[in-house]
Amino acid sequence: xxxxxxxxxxxxxxxxxxxxxxxxxxxxxxxxxxxxxxxxxxxxxxxxxxxxxxxxxxxxxxxxxxxxxxxxxxxxxxxxxxxxxxxxxxxxxxxxxx
Amino acid sequence: xxxxxxxxxxxxxxxxxxxxxxxxxxxxxxxxxxxxxxxxxxxxxxxxxxxxxxxxxxxxxxxxxxxxxxxxxxxxxxxxxxxxxxxxxxxxxxxxxxxxxxxxxxxxxxxxxxxxxxxxxxxxxxxxxxxxxxxxxxxxxxxxxxxxxxxxxxxxxxxxxxxxxxxxxxxxxxxxxxxxxxxxxxxxxxxxxxxxxxxxxxxxxxxxxxxxxxxxxxxxxxxxxxxxxxxxxxxxxxxxxxxxxxxxxxxxxxxxxxxxxxxxxxxxxxxxxxxxxxxxxxxxxxxxxxxxxxxxxxxxxxxxxxxxxxxxxxxxxxxxxxxxxxxxxxxxxxxxxxxxxxxxxxxxxxxxxxxxxxxxxxxxxxxxxxxxxxxxxxxxxxxxxxxxx
Numbered sequence: 001x002x003x004x005x006x007x008x009x010x011x012x013x014x015x016x017x018x019x020x021x022x023x024x025x026x027x028x029x030x031x032x033x034x035x036x037x038x039x040x041x042x043x044x045x046x047x048x049x050x051x052x053x054x055x056x057x058x059x060x061x062x063x064x065x066x067x068x069x070x071x072x073x074x075x076x077x078x079x080x081x082x083x084x085x086x087x088x089x090x091x092x093x094x095x096x097x098x
Numbered sequence: 099x100x101x102x103x104x105x106x107x108x109x110x111x112x113x114x115x116x117x118x119x120x121x122x123x124x125x126x127x128x129x130x131x132x133x134x135x136x137x138x139x140x141x142x143x144x145x146x147x148x149x150x151x152x153x154x155x156x157x158x159x160x161x162x163x164x165x166x167x168x169x170x171x172x173x174x175x176x177x178x179x180x181x182x183x184x185x186x187x188x189x190x191x192x193x194x195x196x197x198x199x200x201x202x203x204x205x206x207x208x209x210x211x212x213x214x215x216x217x218x219x220x221x222x223x224x225x226x227x228x229x230x231x232x233x234x235x236x237x238x239x240x241x242x243x244x245x246x247x248x249x250x251x252x253x254x255x256x257x258x259x260x261x262x263x264x265x266x267x268x269x270x271x272x273x274x275x276x277x278x279x280x281x282x283x284x285x286x287x288x289x290x291x292x293x294x295x296x297x298x299x300x301x302x303x304x305x306x307x308x309x310x311x312x313x314x315x316x317x318x319x320x321x322x323x324x325x326x327x328x329x330x331x332x333x334x335x336x337x338x339x340x341x342x343x344x345x346x347x348x349x350x351x352x353x354x355x356x357x358x359x360x361x362x363x364x365x366x367x368x369x370x371x372x373x374x375x376x377x378x379x380x381x382x383x384x385x386x387x388x389x390x391x392x393x394x395x396x397x398x399x400x401x402x403x404x405x406x407x408x409x410x411x412x413x414x415x416x417x418x419x420x421x422x423x424x425x426x427x428x429x430x431x432x433x434x435x436x437x438x439x440x441x442x443x444x445x446x447x448x449x450x451x452x453x454x455x456x457x458x459x460x461x462x463x464x465x466x467x468x469x470x471x472x473x474x475x476x477x478x479x480x481x482x483x484x485x486x487x
Binding site: 007008009012018053054055057059062063064067082084085086 | 239262263264265282283284285286287331333338342343344345346347426
């Protein structure tokens, strides 16, 4: 199982859980599993054409997946995926939906 | 461990300054040389608010010679929960005036330069050129991208901090070999349609935690000591008190700091962030009722159902005795509502309840209305004894 760390702006869509566990072999599978468990997350993570939104970064342990094999990055036991959206400050910009 | 700023002319320390900074001077990592570097340094703080408060206070105490602050805002009562450079007596005063008074009181040796202006593409480059390091304490995306691009274009490191509720991020962008903000986030999120109250709020201590991390990084850059956060994103979770680090890489294709930059001058950042031509907030064409009309209906004992879509902790502050279903729970709990009744939905200011009304109308409810201005409008116009928050 892989743990996915959910950033606080998105926890309202995962029933307030800060961590969601999924069974997956690749990062892409893990994210698919995540939105299958919590469908409300989909439009916050993905645009209409199915691409991961540009203001959301996905890390495997401490490496940005863009510099690994992106969604094809293989996952091993004990890996942690972190979703890191951009935040702007005390005015609390949430991850908005267009 | 390279010093990120160019060599400065020697700054001379008086006997008073030597005594003032003695706790710095007796450490080999600072010493006379380091303290002279601090005195010769020029740091620009963007914002004198949550992040800017601890930043400016600690940089001043540490002996940074020249501090510039950019802020056009006025102190608001709700700022006092976290913007610790401002006091109750300062409410209504310009933040720059309030900050200047406290900073000069801490350290009269400070050369303080204040800029009561909005940072824009027209003024940023000239302004940044006069300083060595920029500390970004702003609270909106267009300015963050502006600060980043201007730092890259003028070759000044960008000490970055940002916060949200109880989590923060910190890093150092735009060093010569390091990534810039756009390497991490090439594009901003599209702006929200309705200002969100439910997702708002910030733990008062949080900008303190992150702002002091920024001050620390600024001082380390000046001294050329330690390992800076350049190339690392520090994630702070104050509730769990956990600190994590993610690796940041310089993107060779970055449009601003990459090998073939396409951004060679500052752009219209509001447009970049999609704010120009933004739609009217969704609340404007939602069927609504004013607080005055609601009062009339209640006085006439009309058969209306008040639906409160705020969160339970808000209900405890003040309420209209409405039926509480937080807006996020509405899809699951819509069966608790009777569509044959006239329903008036309210939240704090009218944003969330507009979403709720739209949802209910799409679900087939015909007699549902949004309370314009929310319970805040009720407290302002109908019942002054009701607290506002």
